[in-house]
Amino acid sequence: MSLTTWLLEKASPSQTPFHAYRKRIRWTPKSQQRVNRWFASRRQVFFVLSTGRTGSRWLAGLLNTCQNASVFHEPIRWEQWAHREAIEQPESAESYIQQFRLKEIYLRVAGRPDERPVYGEVNGCLRRHAAAIASNLPQAVLLHVVRDGRDFVRSVCTRGTFAGAHPVYTGLRPPLDSEWPKDWSALSEFERACWMWANENSHLAAHVPTSLRFEDLVGSYEAFADGVLAPLQLDVPRAAWDAARTRPDNASTGVQAPHWTEWTASQSDTFWSICGEQMKRYGYQGAKEESLANAN
Template sequence: MQSCSTTAQDTTNAASSLCADERPFRYVLSAGRTGTVFLEGFLNRQISKVTAVHEPPETRWQMMLANLRNDWGVGDGLLRAIFQRLRQKRESAVGGDYVELNPFLCAMTDLLPLPGRDLRVVHMVRDPATWAHSISSFKASSTFRPIIDLVPFAKPYPTPRPRNWSKLSDYERALWRWNWCNNRILELRDQCTAFTIVRYEDLFNADANKTVSALNGICNTLALSPPDQFDLDSLAKRLNPKPDKGLVADPLAASRICGELAREFGYAY
């Protein structure tokens, strides 16, 4: 671990007075489609001295390398070196508190803990039936959506893959992906200074008290000071809507594939 030293430049910038490796690692992790784009805006607008970043561009190809590592068992040393170097670079570029919201990290959750550094994780979850419907429709951002299914290792997927993987529907494969991503995030729980599970359905809820409770839980877990009053109006607008492809959620398939884990999150399966 690097030593923390104070330079003349540091003294002229109060936001840089805290050495990067004294700050906790702060992550909002999920399988995607759980409101993380909204949370990026919320943290940047409503929490002072915070820089929240959603899916830093280089982590997309790191995820592809992680999928290759997980599938073929090669490239672990290279992935680790690249990941740690670029994570440190992102941290160093931020003077205050850095929060990363990043579903791409599901494929490399084992790289997040670092000896001597606090790790704080908010684990966002969503009902698997509606999540699989959303991710099967959305697939990827508009830039990558036309090619995402054609590029090997371009999205997280289970390793090892379930039997007859190639014969499963997109919806069924999404459900297995839900299981795999959420289990990998849960494996971090005992390595974290703070870890909490927040349900999408509680964050985006008609009951403002549930929403406020979810936001407070996120702030507390990330060791961030919440605002005196939350601006809840911004929750009414979906910032990253899925295209309407006429797909229908399948609760029976969700129960068969994801029921056991979904019940742990409080869903009625």
């Protein structure tokens, strides 16, 4: 176990490296006017948001090949803490962006020899901050990438994110809707993954005007060009996209959770009862019948 992992598991949130970095940035003198002027001077600012496990590292790497753009994948280590905070305390999202994140971007990027006129992030950790980004950076382009919920649930369960031992999400207490028969602590890992996919994508859809399916972005250059390159005013040649889409980045390793075709009938029923509305919203037609037909 690395020292950082040990600290994250043993320390209280206020003692973690993420929170120490956040405090240091907030105490670094820099006028808000200067930060605002820097953002206004950018040719483009964008944030591609998602639940994570949506090819975000792959997409950031591909977009960062554009000569005029600096594109980062989740540039702050353990920013999942900010995501957790925004779930449990939604009002924190505004101050996080306004008082910390804008200054953090400026201090990290402005004046660097490789500074470019376009700044972008592909960042699942900020998915609860979409409204705050829009209010503080009205010129920023926001995109929402969604992936088939069945693949997300499998990937998250493979990683054990909500199994009870994650350095950030252990002890998470999201406010569940009143119709839920039990609270978060009583949910299984599978149910938690389903809830996270459905709830987070519903939240993103409410605050980000454009939603794109991951499967379309890797399956069709035209979908990638129209959905991503056009609104971001970037250029990635077809050959570069074609080469990149065959090289998975940050894929889950080790023992894999069962593929959805190996789910039990109970698991399939659980998934569709929680995620069915959002699956339909994003056009995964026929997926329910396919899943139930394959259920054990």
